[in-house]
Amino acid sequence: MPPQYDPSEVEPRWAAAWLERGIFRADPASGKEPYCIVIPPPNVTGRLHVGHALGDTLQDLLIRRARMQGYEALWLPGMDHAGIATQVVVERELRKEGIDRLALGRDAFVERVWAWKESYGGQIVEQIKRLGCSCDWSRERFTMDEGLSRAVREAFVRWYDAGLIYRGERLVNWCPTDQTGLSDSEVVHEDVEGELVTFRYELSDGSGAIAVATTRLETMLGDTGIAVNPDDERYRDLVGRTVRHPFDGRDIPIVADALVDRDFGTGAVKVTPAHDPNDFEIAQRTGLPLMNIFGPDASINEVAAEEFYGLNRYDARSAVREALARLDAIVSEERPYLHAVGHCYRCHSEIEPWISGLQWFVAVDRLKEPAREVALDGRLTFWPERWTKPYVAWMENLRDWNISRQLWWGHRIPAWYCPDGHVTVAREDPEACATCGSAALEQDPDVLDTWFSSQLWPFSTLGWPDDTEDLRTFYPNAVLVTGYEILYLWVARMVMSGLSLVDDVPFRHAVIHGLVRDAHGRKMSKSLGNVIDPMEMIDRFGADALRFSLARAATGGQQDIPLSVESIEGGRNFANKIWNAARLIFRAYPGGTPELPPRERWTLVDRWLLARHEALLAEVDGALDRYLFAESAQALYRFLWSEFCDWGLEMQKGRLDGSDERDGADAAAVLAWVFERTLRLLHPMMPFITEEIWQGFAGGGGSIALAVWPGRSEAHADAEAEASFAVLQDVITAVRQFRSRHRLAPTARFEAVAGVPAAELEAVASLAERVERLAGVVPFSAVDASSERAVGWTAVSTSTGWVSLPPGLFDVDEERTRLLRERDEASAQLERSRAKLANEGFRAKAAPEVVEQERERVERATDRLAELDAQLAELG
């Protein structure tokens, strides 16, 4: 074993070996309790970014642990066809070849997308493997594959038959750049600096005017009404009359509607039913006509007044303002006026509320209530719990969901139309119209929103709608791990569809993690230059290092997760530390499955190691059961580095090198036993290095991935050993501090006598050789702390006694100054504790053990004060 761990040699080897051996293949017939996670399918166009790396690390951690715990663990991988994203990528490719999508035609285009998918798509799969993820690749799925396409049709038809899917001409969120409708969740609202313009409409009969305010002046070209609040006295007389449109001379009516806020602006609002959701509603109630003045690219069409034809929305806005100014119709302009504007989640264009012909919708009324309930009655729980509330609130306010997209890449809507306008919705492509039998059918040109197929993911991947063994075994999934950014887009919809179509929650626990940000909490972006590429990090530091640093950063408390190259470097250092601990152990340990020596041969160090390891087990399990990844990482790090290596290995070394062969073998066996079990605990987080080292403990092959998760053993808890060990640590640390304080060379050797509690004398004496070595004191001896100290020597305190050192080693004045400072601290402590005990309320109301603790403090502080006085006297 070389002194430096080389992940680039180890990791690819194991990644390949695991797959070759097929050890992550799940067997629904095993009879074991199932534990299933389906991966949030990355886009087929995607490459692994740190967000994936985080989510995949956490999932792998859970699935590997479950597998070791004896569950039939299935981590089902796959990819999403990602409608718009993929279509855009392929369109760009075509454009490079000078080919236009429309000229190519639909079928040829879709073929090209498939071809692209086969050759370039799915790079991310290889990257996920490189991360060490223990997915069952034999079950890999794609949202557009045959089975999932069948699931999509089944879901569509069932919901259609149940009246949960309908077609209607509604206002949709239209992206003029991507030229498709979007669901509400795909619209990102952002505050934009606009202006609020108030202008006048003249009454048709010339008897006056009414003023209205708007941030979207150009839409006045499509105004078909003015609305006022029915209770607004100011305008009561105007309701029913008309105003004249200044540009095309139309007369448009003034109507009353309760939606209008009397206190906003002038209390009168222009109504553009075809381009504003509120106005659309008002028009529905009051019978105002729709007037669509935009084309699909949001430029003014010929429906509007002639002088504005062809202008884009923004130019039209200025043009209308100028035209109104010329008519002297502008009352006021307020700017900048901050207001929220919807943007496309993909291309960031401003969304246009637009009537784009007939669109398909999911009626959510009957879906959302069950989905809300399961979060309240505990059938579905969120981790951390605080996500429950936003989820429930979102469900309550959910509105019908537009599922048709005007794209070519995706699941085509399974609806066909005959020349008479009958609609046939079917699982299989129909030969004839279901209503009139006409064979002249045309399929709806639109495709489904990709979230429509991904909402089925937790069960469609398991074989639904067939009643497969996988589905029966692995549904509901145990847990879903994903980022909060798709809580509504994806998580909420899976719950609705799972409950509706499979009659159960899709997963029992939803673990919601934050966004990975840079070291200072800023979003990673190309323009900031702070993007961390996980593949580069794997190349430089290893996948284990990346995984560990991600897990350690994934705290439950804060919303987002800061990541720095330095922290990944820290993960690498940790791996190296573990590697070297293994090197040391295997110098003394012959290999094979470790077995503890009989209890009567356990030394103090053995007992301490076993007790500390026992505590670690409880910590790791306690943390992981609550999805506190950072806490478990921290516990493992602290144990391995600060306890096992710093003290366990150092204290055990004497026995390993000692003359007693059997004792040496015992020491090695205990180290090996504890280390091997710790490797198992660490394996889900750092699979590669633990596997590589663990081979030394495996009697002939096998994989740590299939080893048993360590169980608790109360027999190893040992408070007595921990107390004795603490005395030793204190003695050694006291001498080290003394040495450092007085700048004594690390190589300088001097005598030392430790005063320890009588009960610990034997324990300390048994490890005198180690104290000599670790503290650099020769010879070292221990006496009862109440013993007289050698005249002329001086002492330093430990928490349970003292260490006495020969004269002439150090600067007396400096030591005195230090002692005086410590004396001040001790007496202040004594004062505080005494005051507390003097407080009647404290003695009466505080818990008895707390009072007792305070009494002990007084005792200790008193002793310490006496000890310090003695030491000061010794100094002279």
Place this chain on the structure above:
RNA sequence: GGGCGCGUAGCUCAGCGGGAGAGCGCUCGCCUCACACGCGAGAGGUCGCAGGUUCAAAACCUGCCGCGCCCACCA
């Protein structure tokens, strides 16, 4: 307009009723026979501010101040 989260060491964060912790950074000393990707020792914090509850508050309550995020049809 509603909601959520966060202000603790120089930085990033744990702690969430009984005497403040970690990693990184910093200082000092060490190539000590597993590891310099390391070892040993340190410095550094009126726990955002103000009230309140309590014998006891970094933690619980209220109000401010400051940051971040989500939701929302005031044109």
